[in-house]
Amino acid sequence: xxxxxxxxxxxxxxxxxAWCGLVFFFLMMPLVIVFPLSFSSSPYLQFPPPGWSLRWYxxxxxxxxxxxxxxxxxxxxxxxxxxxxxxxxxxxxGLVRGRYPGKALVNQVSLMPLIVPGIIYSIAAxxxxxxxxxxxxxxxxxxxHAVHAIPYVVIVVGAALRTYDEAYELAAMSLxxxxxxxxxxxxxxxIRPALVSAMFLxxxxxFDELVVAMFLGGSNMTLPKKMFDNILNEIDPxxxxxxxxxxxxxxxxxxxxxxxxxxxxxxx
Amino acid sequence: xxxxPSTRDSTxxxxxxxxxxGLAVTGVVRRFxxxxxxxxVDLAVRRGELLTLxxxxxxxxxxxxxxxxxxxxxxxxxxxxGGQDVTFAAPAKRDIGMVFQNYALFPHMTIAQNIAFPLxxxxxxxxxxxxxxDNALKxxxxxGYGERLPKQLSGGQQQRAALARAIVxxxxxxxxxxxxxxxxxxxxxxxxxxxxxxxxxxxxTAVFVxxxxxxxxxxxxxxxxxEQGRIxxxxxxxxxxxxxxxxxxxxxxxxxxxxxxxxTGPGTASVEGGASLRFxxxxxxxxxxxxxxxxxxxxxxxxxxxxxxxxxFAGSVVEVIYLGETVKYRIRLDPGFEIVVRWPYxxxxxxxxxxxxxxxxxxxxxxxxxxxx
Amino acid sequence: xxxxxxxxxxxxxxxxxxxxxxxxxLFTAPALLFxxxxxxxxxxxxxxxxxxxxxxxxxxKALTDGLYVQVLFNTALIAAYVSAVCLxxxxxxxxxxxxxxxxWVTIGIVFVLLPFWTSILVRTYAWMVLLGRNGVINxxxxxxxxxxxxxxxxxxxxxxxxxxxxxxxxxxxxxxxxVMRRVDPGLLSAAxxxxxxxxxxxxxxYLPLTLPGVLAGVTLVFILSIGFFITPALLGGGKVIxxxxxxxxxxxxxxxxxxxxxxxxxxxxxxxxVYFGLRRLFRGDLQWG
Numbered sequence: 001x002x003x004x005x006x007x008x009x010x011x012x013x014x015x016x017x018a019w020c021g022l023v024f025f026f027l028m029m030p031l032v033i034v035f036p037l038s039f040s041s042s043p044y045l046q047f048p049p050p051g052w053s054l055r056w057y058x059x060x061x062x063x064x065x066x067x068x069x070x071x072x073x074x075x076x077x078x079x080x081x082x083x084x085x086x087x088x089x090x091x092x093x094g095l096v097r098g099r100y101p102g103k104a105l106v107n108q109v110s111l112m113p114l115i116v117p118g119i120i121y122s123i124a125a126x127x128x129x130x131x132x133x134x135x136x137x138x139x140x141x142x143x144x145h146a147v148h149a150i151p152y153v154v155i156v157v158g159a160a161l162r163t164y165d166e167a168y169e170l171a172a173m174s175l176x177x178x179x180x181x182x183x184x185x186x187x188x189x190x191i192r193p194a195l196v197s198a199m200f201l202x203x204x205x206x207f208d209e210l211v212v213a214m215f216l217g218g219s220n221m222t223l224p225k226k227m228f229d230n231i232l233n234e235i236d237p238x239x240x241x242x243x244x245x246x247x248x249x250x251x252x253x254x255x256x257x258x259x260x261x262x263x264x265x266x267x268x
Numbered sequence: 269x270x271x272x273p274s275t276r277d278s279t280x281x282x283x284x285x286x287x288x289x290g291l292a293v294t295g296v297v298r299r300f301x302x303x304x305x306x307x308x309v310d311l312a313v314r315r316g317e318l319l320t321l322x323x324x325x326x327x328x329x330x331x332x333x334x335x336x337x338x339x340x341x342x343x344x345x346x347x348x349x350g351g352q353d354v355t356f357a358a359p360a361k362r363d364i365g366m367v368f369q370n371y372a373l374f375p376h377m378t379i380a381q382n383i384a385f386p387l388x389x390x391x392x393x394x395x396x397x398x399x400x401x402d403n404a405l406k407x408x409x410x411x412g413y414g415e416r417l418p419k420q421l422s423g424g425q426q427q428r429a430a431l432a433r434a435i436v437x438x439x440x441x442x443x444x445x446x447x448x449x450x451x452x453x454x455x456x457x458x459x460x461x462x463x464x465x466x467x468x469x470x471x472x473t474a475v476f477v478x479x480x481x482x483x484x485x486x487x488x489x490x491x492x493x494x495e496q497g498r499i500x501x502x503x504x505x506x507x508x509x510x511x512x513x514x515x516x517x518x519x520x521x522x523x524x525x526x527x528x529x530x531x532t533g534p535g536t537a538s539v540e541g542g543a544s545l546r547f548x549x550x551x552x553x554x555x556x557x558x559x560x561x562x563x564x565x566x567x568x569x570x571x572x573x574x575x576x577x578x579x580x581f582a583g584s585v586v587e588v589i590y591l592g593e594t595v596k597y598r599i600r601l602d603p604g605f606e607i608v609v610r611w612p613y614x615x616x617x618x619x620x621x622x623x624x625x626x627x628x629x630x631x632x633x634x635x636x637x638x639x640x641x
Numbered sequence: 642x643x644x645x646x647x648x649x650x651x652x653x654x655x656x657x658x659x660x661x662x663x664x665x666x667l668f669t670a671p672a673l674l675f676x677x678x679x680x681x682x683x684x685x686x687x688x689x690x691x692x693x694x695x696x697x698x699x700x701x702k703a704l705t706d707g708l709y710v711q712v713l714f715n716t717a718l719i720a721a722y723v724s725a726v727c728l729x730x731x732x733x734x735x736x737x738x739x740x741x742x743x744x745w746v747t748i749g750i751v752f753v754l755l756p757f758w759t760s761i762l763v764r765t766y767a768w769m770v771l772l773g774r775n776g777v778i779n780x781x782x783x784x785x786x787x788x789x790x791x792x793x794x795x796x797x798x799x800x801x802x803x804x805x806x807x808x809x810x811x812x813x814x815x816x817x818x819x820v821m822r823r824v825d826p827g828l829l830s831a832a833x834x835x836x837x838x839x840x841x842x843x844x845x846x847y848l849p850l851t852l853p854g855v856l857a858g859v860t861l862v863f864i865l866s867i868g869f870f871i872t873p874a875l876l877g878g879g880k881v882i883x884x885x886x887x888x889x890x891x892x893x894x895x896x897x898x899x900x901x902x903x904x905x906x907x908x909x910x911x912x913x914x915v916y917f918g919l920r921r922l923f924r925g926d927l928q929w930g
Contacts, residue, residue, distance in 0.1 A: 012839070016733050016737060019734075020733060020734050020737045020749070023730050023731075023734050023810075024734075024749065024752040026807070027752055027753060027756045027807065027810065028752055028756060029771065030756070030763075030764045030768055030807065031755060031756055031763075031764075033777065034763065034766070034767050034770075037770060045770055045773070045775065045776075087671055087672035088672060090668045090669070090672060091669055091673065093665070093668045094667075094668035094670075094672075095669065097661075097665050097668075098662055098664075098665025098668070098669060099665070100662055100665065100666050106669060106673055109673065109676055109681060110672065112680070113676070113680055115912060115913070116684060116909060116912070117868025117885060117908055118868060118885075119888050119889060119905075120687065120868070120888070120905045120908060121683075121684060123687060123888065123889075123901060124683035124684045124687035124905075125679070126892070127687060127898070128679070128682075144679070146679075147675075147676065147679055147680045150672060150675070150676065154672075165370070165372070167369070167370065167372040170337075170359070170366075170368070170372070171366065171368055171372035171374075172374070173338075173339075173360050174338075174359050174360075174362075174364055174365070175360075175365075175366075175385050175386035175434075175437075176360045176386045176389030176390055178358065178360055179661075179664060181389070185385075189374075189376045190374075190375065192376075204758055208762075210761070210762065210871055211870055224760060224761075227760070227762040227766065228762060231762065231765065231766050231769065231875055232875070235766075239766055240766075240770075242763075243766060246760050246763050247759055247763065250758045250759050251755060253758075254751075254754060254758065
């Protein structure tokens with residue numbers, strides 16, 4: 001009995017907390033483990049590391065293959081973000097505001113890339129871009145990644161638009177703004193949190209994507225492809241250093257999104 | 269302010285005009301699928317006049333407002349502003365200032381930026397914008413609030429800011445869409461008078477939408493009562509209150525006794541129970557036809573012993589409802605019909621109780637015939 | 642302007658209302674064209690390859706050859722395992738997130754979101770470090786004397802399942818959490834007030850109310866599982882062949898496009914069957930977003 005005279009934590013609650021603790025441990029363990037590995041002085045996977053050093057970070061920075069792959073991935077992810085955010089936001093406006101025949105079908109098509117398995121899309125895109133000789137072209141990867149990012153943008157921006165009070169836009173129009181100017185000056189600034197979240201989703205979905213990039217990239221590797229090859233072949237702690245940098249990057253982005261965005265949950 | 273002649277934009281200081289074309293709506297029909305939202309509306313608002321569209325929700329008043337503002341295009345009919353046909357003009361081209369139900373102040377802009385918005389859209393110079401924004405803020409009694417964000421203002425202040433934004437560019441028409449709905453009662457009454465004062469001072473032509481008949485009576489030069497997509501009656505507040513055109517208008521314009529009666533001659537009719545009532549004369553139909561008789565709650569009076577009236581009946585109190593300053597009594601009259609009266613507390617002494625006997629009477633002029641259709 | 646407007650009026654068409662819809666269609670068009678050109682068209686073209694030879698041979702091979710039938714069966718089985726494990730792990734966590742107090746909710750959500758947004762490759766690599774013969778877990782167990790020989794955790798089904806559950810668990814937790822947050826806690830008190838014991842309150846009130854989340858989560862996890870590629874490819878050590886791995890190798894190694902296309906059709910059919918099947922079962926709203 002607790003001092004307040006009410007029964008203490010019931011057994012099921014203790015079990016619940018213990019269970020959740022284990023699950024959180026399971027979820028976080030892989031992220032945590034890469035930190036000590038990346039500072040190891042040993043070229044082999046040893047745990048705990050025999051000594052500490054920054055050599056794997058130095059190795060990463062000095063290896064042009066890693067840096068090239070990183071820069072290429074950033075370039076692709078930024079381009080994908082711009083393309084998908086522009087197209088997806090426009091589509092969300094069309095779907096929420098418009099009334100035209102076939103709208104339900106358009107809605108289905110816009111969400112389909114989420115349902116069609118990535119491997120199917122990847123080989124389909126591979127055969128398409130092979131035909132126009134764009135394999136190895138980073139822009140082909142941008143197009144492929146945008147296909148996957150657009151549904152995220154449509155979902156997030158569409159949800160924001162559905163709860164947005166159109167009276168603001170009407171007010172702007174009555175005050176002398178055309179429809180497009182009203183959207184630009186009044187509606188978009190107000191749904192900015194959703195736009196920030198959508199851009200985050202688009203960026204990460206591209207930056208982490210492997211399969212499409214693997215098929216379309218040819219010999220021009222993106223960061224995930226480079227990691228994939230490393231894991232398959234010459235596994236050394238450089239990849240741990242890269243992993244730490246990625247975990248830190250995602251953490252920073254999450255802070256930015258929770259500060260300026262509308263959340264970072266892709267569903268629910 | 270000095271009395272020196274001013275060179276600034278004169279739109280606001282123009283003397284109010286009480287005639288000439290302001291807004292005209294002719295034959296406007298708007299359907300949504302099978303629903304007829306507006307079934308042929310004709311309306312003319314004179315320059316400098318405040319006209320209220322009054323009606324319950326679903327009566328079409330908001331649709332009519334949207335047609336005037338340009339957010340809806342009528343299926344038939346036209347809208348004229350200052351003599352120009354604007355039926356198909358974009359909202360931005362209509363030169364209409366509008367105050368929305370929840371004000372629709374842009375939350376990401378300061379009050380000054382909000383008020384500057386319509387001027388910016390009209391490419392007014394920076395310097396002129398600043399001056400006119402300051403002026404508008406003064407007009408609505410919000411000087412010094414320009415740098416705040418809308419959410420930092422109280423409801424009443426937001427209301428004023430929205431009003432300033434709607435009038436700062438000197439629109440030829442001001443639309444007010446149930447603007448006081450979100451305010452508490454006391455503030456609402458204050459804002460009603462303020463808006464009315466400002467509208468009269470600036471000589472603005474205005475259309476005001478509300479479902480609150482009291483508000484309509486306070487604010488309006490004229491009222492258009494709307495029912496099922498049509499204008500049921502158009503007239504001054506006095507007209508509408510005292511001479512409602514039909515049963516719907518009578519019922520909507522405040523509580524009253526409305527009795528179904530049968531005409532028995534000029535100015536007389538009989539009600540349920542057989543009693544004969546005398547009402548203000550007027551040709552309403554041949555003997556034997558149905559008519560509604562309207563008696564406002566405050567018109568009947570308690571008769572002293574021996575006092576006579578055109579309509580006088582004895583009866584007994586069946587219900588007493590205290591309303592503070594006034595008391596409502598439901599009285600069953602001996603011929604077999606009931607009326608409700610509302611008397612000042614002091615006058616009736618608050619002394620009548622259920623079951624008390626009394627005599628009540630009212631003049632023929634107190635009772636208005638109303639079409640019973 | 643007046644004259645023009647008056648002239649146009651005689652047509653009596655509400656063209657500006659219509660124009661608003663044209664505007665909406667124009668907003669839709671770029672993205673729609675983009676998706677048609679770079680998504681729908683290549684996918685349909687790929688699928689059509691499966692019947693290009695005019696025969697159904699690729700399908701026959703995929704659906705009757707024991708080797709490939711085994712792969713299909715394995716894929717579905719693994720997806721079912723993963724869904725079940727995710728549900729068992731995720732349901733209590735979602736309950737905790739939906740009912741705990743701050744700051745525990747925020748901390749818990751960060752613990753789910755951070756791994757979720759971390760690159761799958763980072764996580765897969767970390768699991769290889771953890772699960773290998775000389776990995777962290779085996780070392781720990783050996784040194785504490787709990788086991789005598791290293792457990793086989795990597796390059797087999799166990800490794801694939803652990804990796805997949807780790808990737809897909811958030812997809813289970815989010816829809817569950819979204820549904821649970823909308824459950825009125827008053828209902829549970831009411832049920833308890835009516836004398837129902839805790840277990841009955843859960844079974845008769847809470848579970849039915851959160852069933853939509855369960856269905857949404859299971860659908861999502863199952864659909865994503867059957868198309869999984871990276872995790873089985875890296876953690877399975879070539880011993881766990883799922884359909885996506887098979888498709889990849891058919892294209893990469895054997896250039897057998899028609900067979901890969903047929904397998905793609907089968908995979909897509911399985912996906913859509915689960916998606917629409919469960920959606921119909923549950924009358925509509927899957928919690929996608």
